[in-house]
Amino acid sequence: xxxxxxxxxxxxxxxxxxxxxxxxxxxxxxxxxxxxxxxxxxxxxxxxxxxxxxxxxxxxxxxxxxxxxxxxxxxxxxxxxxxxxxxxxxxxxxxxxxxxxxxxxxxxxxxxxxxxxxxxxxxxxxxxxxxxxxxxxxxxxxxxxxxxxxxxxxxxx
Amino acid sequence: xxxxxxxxxxxxxxxxxxxxxxxxxxxxxxxxxxxxxxxxxxxxxxxxxxxxxxxxxxxxxxxxxxxxxxxxxxxxxxxxxxxxxxxxxxxxxxxxxxxxxxxxxxxxxxxxxxxxxxxxxxxxxxxxxxxxxxxxxxxxxxxxxxxxxxxxxxxxxxxxxxxxxxxxxxxxxxxxxxxxxxxxxxxxxxxxxxxxxxxxxxxxxxxxxxxxxxxxxxxxxxxxxxxxxxxxxxxxxxxxxxxxxxxxxxxxxxxxxxxxxxxxxxxxxxxxxxxxxxxxxxxxxxxxxxxxxxxxxxxxxxxxxxxxxxxxxxxxxxxxxxxxxxxxxxxxxxxxxxxxxxxxxxxxxxxxxxxxxxxxxxxxxxxxxxxxxxxxxxxxxxxxxxxxxxxxxxxxxxxxxxxxxxxxxxxxxxxxxxxxxxxxxxxxxxxxxxxxxxxxxxxxxxxxxxxxxxxxxxxxxxxxxxxxxxxxxxxxxxxxxxxxxxxxxxxxxxxxxxxxxxxxxxxxxxxxxxxxxxxxxxxxxxxxxxxxxxxxxxxxxxxxxxxxxxxx
Numbered sequence: 200x201x202x203x204x205x206x207x208x209x210x211x212x213x214x215x216x217x218x219x220x221x222x223x224x225x226x227x228x229x230x231x232x233x234x235x236x237x238x239x240x241x242x243x244x245x246x247x248x249x250x251x252x253x254x255x256x257x258x259x260x261x262x263x264x265x266x267x268x269x270x271x272x273x274x275x276x277x278x279x280x281x282x283x284x285x286x287x288x289x290x291x292x293x294x295x296x297x298x299x300x301x302x303x304x305x306x307x308x309x310x311x312x313x314x315x316x317x318x319x320x321x322x323x324x325x326x327x328x329x330x331x332x333x334x335x336x337x338x339x340x341x342x343x344x345x346x347x348x349x350x351x352x353x354x355x356x
Numbered sequence: 357x358x359x360x361x362x363x364x365x366x367x368x369x370x371x372x373x374x375x376x377x378x379x380x381x382x383x384x385x386x387x388x389x390x391x392x393x394x395x396x397x398x399x400x401x402x403x404x405x406x407x408x409x410x411x412x413x414x415x416x417x418x419x420x421x422x423x424x425x426x427x428x429x430x431x432x433x434x435x436x437x438x439x440x441x442x443x444x445x446x447x448x449x450x451x452x453x454x455x456x457x458x459x460x461x462x463x464x465x466x467x468x469x470x471x472x473x474x475x476x477x478x479x480x481x482x483x484x485x486x487x488x489x490x491x492x493x494x495x496x497x498x499x500x501x502x503x504x505x506x507x508x509x510x511x512x513x514x515x516x517x518x519x520x521x522x523x524x525x526x527x528x529x530x531x532x533x534x535x536x537x538x539x540x541x542x543x544x545x546x547x548x549x550x551x552x553x554x555x556x557x558x559x560x561x562x563x564x565x566x567x568x569x570x571x572x573x574x575x576x577x578x579x580x581x582x583x584x585x586x587x588x589x590x591x592x593x594x595x596x597x598x599x600x601x602x603x604x605x606x607x608x609x610x611x612x613x614x615x616x617x618x619x620x621x622x623x624x625x626x627x628x629x630x631x632x633x634x635x636x637x638x639x640x641x642x643x644x645x646x647x648x649x650x651x652x653x654x655x656x657x658x659x660x661x662x663x664x665x666x667x668x669x670x671x672x673x674x675x676x677x678x679x680x681x682x683x684x685x686x687x688x689x690x691x692x693x694x695x696x697x698x699x700x701x702x703x704x705x706x707x708x709x710x711x712x713x714x715x716x717x718x719x720x721x722x723x724x725x726x727x728x729x730x731x732x733x734x735x736x737x738x739x740x741x742x743x744x745x746x747x748x749x750x751x752x753x754x755x756x757x758x759x760x761x762x763x764x765x766x767x768x769x770x771x772x773x774x775x776x777x778x779x780x781x782x783x784x785x786x787x788x789x790x791x792x793x794x795x796x797x798x799x800x801x802x803x804x805x806x807x808x809x810x811x812x813x814x815x816x817x818x819x820x821x822x823x824x825x826x827x828x829x830x831x832x833x834x835x836x837x838x839x840x841x842x843x844x845x846x847x848x849x850x851x852x853x854x855x856x857x858x859x860x861x862x863x864x865x866x867x868x869x870x871x872x873x874x875x876x877x878x879x880x881x882x883x884x885x886x887x888x889x890x891x892x893x894x895x896x897x898x899x900x901x902x903x904x905x906x907x908x
Contacts, residue, residue, distance in 0.1 A: 254595070277391055278477065280517025284594045287514055291629065307378065307387075307395055311513035328386070337374045340367040342507045345514075349634050351583065352363065352507060353641035 201327040203309070203320045204297070206335055211321070213248055213269060230269055233259070240266055250301065253281030257288040264294045272317075274302035283315045290316035290346040309334040316346030357418050357726055358503045358648040360468045367511065368465045371472055375399050376458035383455065398478055398516065400446075400471030401457055404778050410449045410457060411474040412464060416484045416502035416526075417445030417729040421716040424727050426467045428712035434460050439712075441697060441705045443535075443769060443820055444481050444523070445729040446474055450776055477605075478516045479509035479590070482524045485533035486730040489649060490738050492686040495545045496553050498528035500645040501582065504637065508583050515590045519597035520605035522590070523562075535731060535847035537561050537570045538823055540607045541589060548576045555582060559589060559619065560611030563817035567853050568608040571616035573623060579642070581627075584635040588627035592619070651687075652724045652739060658689025661743035673760075674749055676798070680760040682745065689742050693723075695735040695752060696759040696767070700792050703785050704770040705733030714755045722748055732769050732808070734762065764801040765809055765874075766792055769820055773813030773830065774837070780813035782830025782837035787811060787866050794867035804874060807887045808846070823847035825888045826873065827854045828866065837863050843873070843899060844891040852892075858900050869903055876902040 202211040213228045220231070220238055230248030231239045233255060239247050240263070248269030251260065260270070270289060272282040286298050299319035300312055305326045312320070313335060322331065344351045360368070375395075382392040396402075400411040412427070419427075427447055431439045434456055435449045442448055452460060464470055473480055482505045489497040505524060509515070515522070525536040526543045536542030542558035555577040561570025577585050593607045596614075611619045668675045682691040695715055698704050707715075715735055719727045722744045728736040740748055752758035761767045768791070771777065773784030788811065795801060810824030814831075821827030827842035839861055842854030861869050874887075876899050881890045891899070 278394060278517055279599060280477075280515070280519075281595055281599075283514045283517065284591050287591075305391065307391065308517075311511075311516055314513035337377075338367065338370050338511060340363050340370070340511075342367070342510055343512050343514075344633070344635055351635060353638050354634050 200324060201322050203322065203331070205318050206313075206332060208329070208332075209319075215250065228268070230271055236263060236267070248297075251285070253279055253285055255285065257285055257292065260289065261292055264289070264292060267296060269297045269299060269319075270294065271299045271301045274300055274304055277303050277305070277308075279303075283311065286312070286316035287346050306331040306334045310338055314341065314343075314345035314347050357420060357499075358415075358645065364507075365465075365468065368468070368470045368472075371399075371470065371511070372458060372461045372465050375461060379454070379458055394476065394517075398473055398476035399457075399461070400474035401454075402475060402778075404450065404776055407451045408454050408457070409776070410452045410460065410471060411442070412447050412449070412469060412471045413474045413481045414445050414447060414469075414729050415506045416482055416488070416499055417486055417731070418499065419727045419729065420467075421720040421725045421727065423467045423469055424712050424716040424719070426463060426469065428709040428716065430460055430463060431712065432709040438706050438708045440703070440772060441707065441729050441733050441735070443731050443733065443818065444474075445483050445486075445731055446481055447729075448772075450772070472510055475521070476516075477518045477520050477522075479512060479518075479522045479524065482506055482509065482526060483534050483539075483731060484526045485528060485531070486728040486736050487531075487533060487692060487738070488528050488728075489651070490685050490687075490692060491529065491531065492684070493531055494529035495547055496528055497646075497649050498526040498543075498545055499649045500642065501543070501545070501579075502526050503645050503648070504582065504642070505586070508586065512590075515594060518590070518594055519599050520602060520607075522593070522607065524586075530849060532847070532849040532851070533731070535820065535823065535851075537851035538563050538567065538820075538847055539570065541586070542570045543582075546576065552578070554578050557585065557589075560608040560616065561851075562606050562608040563820060563822050564606070565603055565815050565817075566606075566609065567817070567822040568612060569851050569853065570608075571611060573616055573620040580637045581631060583637060584630045584633065585623075585627055587630060587635060588623045591626055592622045596622070654687040654690060654739075655741060658687070658741045658743070661689065661741070664742040664745060667746045671746075673753075674746060677749055677758055677760040678745065680764070680802075681758065681762045682740075685739060687739070690739050691742055691745060693737040693740050693745070693748060694730070694762045695737060695757050696761055697734050697757070698761055698767045699756050699759050700766075700796065701789050702756075703772070704768055704788055707735075711755050711757060714751060715757065718748055718751060732767065734767070760798065761801065763806045763808075765795055765804060765807045765826075765870075766801065768809040768811060769824070770811045771813050771818035777813060777818075779816055780830065781815075781832040782813050782839070783863075784811050784813040784819065784828075784830060787828065787830070787839065787863060790863075790867050791870065794871065804877070805886055810845070820847060821845075822853045823851065824854060825886075825891070826870070831860055833860070839863065839866050841869060841873070841903075843896060844888065846888060855896055857896060858904055872902045873899050 226245040246268045250271040381387040402409040525534040525539040538561040544556040557574040558570035723737040774780040810820045811828040812819035812821040823845040829840045841857040845854030
């Protein structure tokens with residue numbers, strides 16, 4: 200499954216562990232559901248990531264922001280827009296690691312997602328095309344403040 | 357009116373090319389149907405009963421003559437020579453071809469127009485009073501604020517996939533001509549005790565399946581904080597609004613479920629994070645936008661004209677039209693002219709390409725090149741010198757645009773109904789014709805006075821039936837069209853939801869039912885009392901008795 204990272208096709212080094220963690224997790228980059236995050240942080244020597252649904256209140260993530268390198272936000276269906284706000288709130292809270300969109304992710308939301316603070320996208324093989332990278336340049340004007348630029352149009356010069 | 361700068365133009369141009377590519381990928385099979393549906397809806401394109409329907413945005417209902425001519429051109433070249441004005445002051449084309457839509461959008465962009473966010477689960481066209489800027493009772497012209505909201509809401513990256521559609525209305529003074537209390541957000545320009553102007557903020561109003569009157573969550577919002585406060589409301593809604601059931605996904609359901617106080621607390625908590633951010637509007641920006649809406653240079657001698665009185669004395673038809681379809685302008689010697697799109701036996705809100713061009717020419721010649729679209733589906737020439745009224749009237753008469761019925765029973769709001777809309781349960785246009793045929797006597801209509809009749813072909817309530825003094829809702833009963841009548845609604849500053857009269861009536865019984873309702877009013881009214889006030893005073897029972905007694 201192709202990964203876009205900072206507007207480039209990249210190698211995915213992260214491994215998703217959905218259920219129980221093995222006793223020895225080694226030094227890999229591991230991402231787990233929110234429920235397993237405390238345990239992962241407790242025992243894992245490598246980099247830690249967490250996968251959350253869009254409806255998770257961002258306050259619940261605040262205690263962990265300095266200790267995770269990746270937050271994956273799930274998009275269960277194309278129309279679900281909660282993750283856009285969650286990403287913005289996480290960036291506002293100061294999270295500087297990778298914010299990755301997973302699930303139903305495809306070209307026509309990449310630009311908006313980037314402006315809300317996402318910098319990585321997992322796109323399924325059947326929906327991915329190299330031309331997806333052009334999506335970021337489709338709209339060059341930013342009326343609104345975003346995670347990428349806190350200035351709305353009336354403060355841009 | 358507002359003029360695009362280079363940035364505004366670029367965003368519209370780029371959106372046209374983006375949509376052109378989305379359409380190309382869809383037609384090439386690269387974009388799944390269900391995704392293209394969401395994307396095309398956000399650009400106003402529906403697939404309807406007969407053909408695609410394209411809804412073009414008319415921001416806060418304001419058009420230049422050049423823009424209206426372009427709309428006429430599109431109707432002629434890409435459609436069947438007419439179009440339909442809606443209650444969001446937008447315009448709909450019922451017969452465009454999918455593959456031609458990108459070209460239509462490119463033509464619109466040439467005159468600073470677009471179809472961005474005229475549908476879909478995003479922030480829709482912001483509306484306001486059609487008399488904005490020309491009414492003496494106004495606290496402040498709401499249109500600059502509408503334009504600021506237009507820019508903020510256009511292609512907002514965070515609020516494009518909301519739980520459901522989202523509509524904002526702004527009023528400039530105590531008179532509410534924008535149905536603001538039945539909007540997701542209603543903003544009222546008000547003056548506080550210190551004499552400062554700001555906004556009263558309402559949330560959670562709406563029509564549809566579950567109608568609500570909006571609740572005030574803030575009595576006074578400083579104007580500079582408008583964008584940060586809107587952003588806080590939308591963020592709370594985007595995160596907390598229901599997504600499991602589209603009939604319960606509007607903000608009104610969220611506000612009702614948690615209560616206005618709890619909702620306010622969430623908004624204020626979020627707002628505390630962003631109030632002092634760069635979202636705060638700058639004086640320079642507010643002044644820049646206001647500059648586009650400065651009052652015109654009115655002729656100080658306009659009121660000296662004596663010809664108006666002479667025409668009024670000599671021409672009774674003109675006088676009747678003058679009394680019904682024009683009203684006072686804040687500048688002496690000027691009148692506000694409503695162009696009736698409610699002809700006898702014609703679809704309410706429809707206009708032909710020629711009619712649009714005629715109105716565009718009249719605006720160009722007599723009304724500072726501007727046209728307003730009203731939420732009750734008429735057009736307005738806002739600033740006509742009294743000396744020019746007779747010429748304007750003659751031209752309107754020639755093109756069937758001068759029916760002297762504004763504010764009367766036949767000036768009805770009506771959705772296109774089953775004839776066009778794939779959501780509709782019942783036809784509306786035939787009922788509108790029947791009502792027109794049954795109530796053609798103008799003297800009788802004038803005696804009845806101000807009556808707002810609103811009709812929807814289904815529970816989605818595009819025809820605002822809940823807030824009609826008389827509301828008609830089409831329902832499907834075993835494959836037949838039936839009509840439920842409500843009384844006592846209002847979308848004005850005294851907003852209220854109509855109450856159901858009783859069991860629904862068959863299509864051919866609608867005119868007779870109305871006749872009995874109106875007879876009851878005439879019998880029961882006290883001197884000078886409007887229909888709505890009589891309903892409010894005497895309640896539903898006398899009307900029920902009159903309508904259903906004979907049938908029993």
